[in-house]
Amino acid sequence: MAAAVPFCREAGEGPTVVCLHSNASHSGQWRGFQDRLADRFHVVAVDGYGAGKSPEWPGPGGPTLADEVSLLAPVLARASTPAFLVGHSYGAAVALKAALLHPGRFAGVAVYEPTLFELVDQRSPPPNDADGIRAAVAAAMACLARQDEDGAARCFIDFWMGAGAWERMPAERKPAMAHSVRHVEHWARALTTEPATQADLRALTMPVLCMAGERSPRSSLGVMEVLLTALPQPRELRFAKLSHMAPVTHPEPVNAAIDEFLESLVR
Structure with a gap:
């Protein structure tokens, strides 16, 4: 069977920056970031399995996170050496997995709230900070069992963006997002069974920009706390008044921070 080839949006020339999107999203979430960096970097935004046009x-x-990394093989094969990784949420978890699986390949990684919930469970068994996402996934799966994709999307989106977020979302965006949430069980399995440990993360000796919103759920903030103690060179950045979906809802400050981080590594 031929290897899968992901859909990519590409812009610019220079060192390669590979961008990985969150759940229920696609590579288009990085359009503004690509526009910002295209005069200095080759920015490749990738659709993961079952997202966008992949x-x-x-x-x-x-797929496991390792499978998601394998999908990136044709992208990495033509990327600069070294390259950089940028990821949000599930995409940030994939970015860290890619760095673990390709030692020395990346000069820097910028992640916004990676959802590596297994790290929280490794630190302390449930009940713990990951209980919130477990409850949201269970509620979404119950809706899917009733063939209620809209209800599943409401459970998932409202957990990450706050109560009522799904109802406030523009109607034209809802069908594709509701359809994507059918993957919620697979996403949860990949993130809660990922075998990477804190000891593994200590091998990531490149600078890692760890970003989070001060209003984000405890589930993702708990992961961030583990990362900040395990990574050798973390650079912590918290955004006041922003939450987990800030790279989508408030991209300008997030994109500016990643831009500054990357520039500091290529000077």
């Missing part, structure tokens, strides 16, 4: 996962059970 193929669906071909096997049973959904």
